Amino acid sequence: MNRVISKSFKLAAVAVAMSAAVGVTASDARADCGEVSITEMNWASASVVTNVAKFIMEQGYGCKVKVVPSATVTAATSLAENGKPDIVTEMWYNSAPVYQKLEKEGKVQTIAKVLSDGGEENWWIPKYLADKHPELKTIDGVLANPKLVGSRFHNCPDGWGCRITNDNLKVAFNLKGKGIEVFNHGSGETLSGSLAAAYTAKKPWFGYYWAPTALLGKYEMVPVSLGPHKDAVHKCNAKKDCKTPGKSSYPSAPVVTGATAAFVKREPAVVAMLSKLSFTNKQMGGVLAWKESKNASSEEAAVHFLTTHKKVWGGWLNEKAKAKMSRLLKQTFSDLIK
Amino acid sequence: MATYDVIFSALGLEAWCQSGSGKTSGPVTMADLLAKNSGNEGATPSLWELPFPSMDALHEACDSFPRSRALTRGLENGFLSIKDELSFFLDPLTQPLSWFLEAALWLFQTTPWWLMIPALLVVVMLVSRSVKLVIFVCACLLSLAFIDYYTYAAQTLAVIFVCAFLCALLGVPIGISMSRSDRLQRVMLPVLDMLQTLPPFVYLIPLIFLFAVTEPKLYGIAIILYAIVPVIRLTDLGIRLVDKDVIEAADAFGMTDRQKLIKVQIPLALPNIMAGVNQTIMMSLAMVVIASLVSAPGLGVLVLRGIRNLELGVGLVSGLGIVILAVILDRTTKRALARINTTYD
Numbered sequence A: 001m002n003r004v005i006s007k008s009f010k011l012a013a014v015a016v017a018m019s020a021a022v023g024v025t026a027s028d029a030r031a032d033c034g035e036v037s038i039t040e041m042n043w044a045s046a047s048v049v050t051n052v053a054k055f056i057m058e059q060g061y062g063c064k065v066k067v068v069p070s071a072t073v074t075a076a077t078s079l080a081e082n083g084k085p086d087i088v089t090e091m092w093y094n095s096a097p098v099y100q101k102l103e104k105e106g107k108v109q110t111i112a113k114v115l116s117d118g119g120e121e122n123w124w125i126p127k128y129l130a131d132k133h134p135e136l137k138t139i140d141g142v143l144a145n146p147k148l149v150g151s152r153f154h155n156c157p158d159g160w161g162c163r164i165t166n167d168n169l170k171v172a173f174n175l176k177g178k179g180i181e182v183f184n185h186g187s188g189e190t191l192s193g194s195l196a197a198a199y200t201a202k203k204p205w206f207g208y209y210w211a212p213t214a215l216l217g218k219y220e221m222v223p224v225s226l227g228p229h230k231d232a233v234h235k236c237n238a239k240k241d242c243k244t245p246g247k248s249s250y251p252s253a254p255v256v257t258g259a260t261a262a263f264v265k266r267e268p269a270v271v272a273m274l275s276k277l278s279f280t281n282k283q284m285g286g287v288l289a290w291k292e293s294k295n296a297s298s299e300e301a302a303v304h305f306l307t308t309h310k311k312v313w314g315g316w317l318n319e320k321a322k323a324k325m326s327r328l329l330k331q332t333f334s335d336l337i338k
Numbered sequence B: 001m002a003t004y005d006v007i008f009s010a011l012g013l014e015a016w017c018q019s020g021s022g023k024t025s026g027p028v029t030m031a032d033l034l035a036k037n038s039g040n041e042g043a044t045p046s047l048w049e050l051p052f053p054s055m056d057a058l059h060e061a062c063d064s065f066p067r068s069r070a071l072t073r074g075l076e077n078g079f080l081s082i083k084d085e086l087s088f089f090l091d092p093l094t095q096p097l098s099w100f101l102e103a104a105l106w107l108f109q110t111t112p113w114w115l116m117i118p119a120l121l122v123v124v125m126l127v128s129r130s131v132k133l134v135i136f137v138c139a140c141l142l143s144l145a146f147i148d149y150y151t152y153a154a155q156t157l158a159v160i161f162v163c164a165f166l167c168a169l170l171g172v173p174i175g176i177s178m179s180r181s182d183r184l185q186r187v188m189l190p191v192l193d194m195l196q197t198l199p200p201f202v203y204l205i206p207l208i209f210l211f212a213v214t215e216p217k218l219y220g221i222a223i224i225l226y227a228i229v230p231v232i233r234l235t236d237l238g239i240r241l242v243d244k245d246v247i248e249a250a251d252a253f254g255m256t257d258r259q260k261l262i263k264v265q266i267p268l269a270l271p272n273i274m275a276g277v278n279q280t281i282m283m284s285l286a287m288v289v290i291a292s293l294v295s296a297p298g299l300g301v302l303v304l305r306g307i308r309n310l311e312l313g314v315g316l317v318s319g320l321g322i323v324i325l326a327v328i329l330d331r332t333t334k335r336a337l338a339r340i341n342t343t344y345d
Helices: A008-021 A044-061 A070-082 A097-105 A126-130 A138-144 A161-172 A187-202 A214-218 A232-239 A263-265 A268-276 A282-292 A298-308 A310-314 A319-328 A330-336 B007-010 B014-019 B029-038 B053-060 B068-110 B113-128 B131-146 B152-182 B182-197 B200-210 B217-240 B242-251 B259-288 B288-293 B299-307 B313-344
Strands: A034-041 A065-070 A088-090 A108-113 A119-124 A152-155 A183-184 A207-212 A221-224 A256-261
Touching: A034 A044, A034 A070, A044 A065, A044 A088, A044 A214, A044 A268, A044 A298, A044 A319, A070 A097, A070 B007, A088 A268, A097 A108, A108 A126, A108 A263, A108 A268, A119 A126, A119 A232, A126 A221, A126 A263, A152 A207, A152 B299, A161 A183, A161 A207, A161 A232, A187 A207, A187 A214, A187 B152, A187 B200, A207 A214, A207 A319, A214 A282, A221 B182, A256 A268, A256 B053, A263 A268, A268 A319, A298 A310, A298 B029, A298 B068, A319 A330, A330 B242, B007 B053, B053 B068, B068 B131, B068 B152, B068 B200, B068 B217, B113 B131, B113 B152, B113 B313, B131 B152, B152 B182, B152 B259, B152 B288, B152 B313, B200 B288, B217 B259, B217 B288, B242 B259, B259 B288, B259 B313, B288 B299, B299 B313
Parallel strands: A034 A065, A034 A088, A152 A183
Antiparallel strands: A088 A256, A108 A256, A119 A207, A119 A221
């Protein structure tokens, strides 16, 4: 939906990295798993997931992990064009039609819901606003009091999936008629910038965003209820030429890990681990909040997760990998096997 | 035991260092984690592996010494704490820019195409006095309109006109004062270098904290800061390059400084100044896509949509639309430049 921030040079970088990674032949029953390429999407939670997966694959499964900086659309396109990288993680399923097509063709397999609760797309207001005016927690309340939210709706940039849905929703809810001006942002940076600016000044803000994100980890926002979710209506809203835009909230967005069919065949053990690698929104929110409060990098946040949630990720590993990790890293992880 | 413990103990700062320890366990990197577990931690590194005494390395030796990330965080907090005062001054100061942009966009969008295109052609004719060029411009505009890109192109043109005009309006006087004061030139040159190289988003996002994000001046500022540089540089250069003998002659006629400037220096520097204006227009067009990232309307929006959705055709056509606008503006200003050159040569 959202992180479709694609820069062409990134695409080129992915393509180059991909072609370099091709040429790894299918390995037989080797102890070590060889070279694995995995995406690192350009937002905080994805970066944490990638770093955790990288550490486990390197230390537990003996893989040589190559991290490919990427974004939703570029990763899917690269998969379609040359079947690399081996693993894409934190793929926002709904926002990547190319990925869905590849899955149907059997080139890619979705092996896990990496965020088990799914992502939450919604329209939000800051918490201080919701505390002051509880009626704003529903869209009807917002429409009745447009002045309280600044008479403005912060919309997605052109080219994002949510832009199409929001453009239909704004018709369905008659935002303009109720006195709410829709402002179309030029980029995700200004969208998040406006939220942060409003929050630090304790001013009203009303617009689209999604969780879990570093931004919503840092600034406490309250979702505005758009009423019940109606599947057929939402499907129409997600289309550009929807003739009858209707009122429906966003569904919870599946956020998945995918692996190429070739990789699933090549490394069943690693795939088995990845299929269990999954975070609840609470766990991820906690890690992101820690990252924000410590001003830490994603890698350090991954280490924080690894050292504080041993039980969680210990369950993802097979016995062999567990033994290997507790042997190699006995000072920190000796308690992995009991 | 970290490498630089010695420094702090030699300075007698151990007590200060220890006062900072034990408060929180700071973030650990993967390398640290692995080193800790391989049992290598604490071993004195060889000279070969000596870490640079950076803030992070010193922090390892002394917990009270801030990490380098404290520096960036401090900068951020500093900015946030003075933002209200900054906004108090900068907001009204830059407000006219928003008005100009809004007015220009309104003018270009409400004027019907059958008035707008002839009007533009008349301007081209007046500036260039070349029928060939007018025909070329006409063909370009009509083909853009034919593929339904007229509205976007008109928005882009409106933004470019306002920004380039303001660049010339502000840049020429700055260039003139730079040419008359060596000290000012010494101060300004690094500033100009910075404006040309500083990535725009680095200052645009902080600007959102100062102004409303919906203000057109956000992208106006981005374009002007980047595009004003050539006109300043070339005005400065042009006036400095005026022949010393000519100035001497002017002195001999008893001209005052102001007369010299207006009647001798500026006319003789005009080819250079116009070349600067031409470059300024080109550079404002180069900023169109970045401006669209801060919500500027026009062809930049289409370029972004093209690359975000991998609609390669949209991206290419709108990119070429920007090129066509650039060619039109370049040819027109070059023509004007050529006319000036023949007048004063």
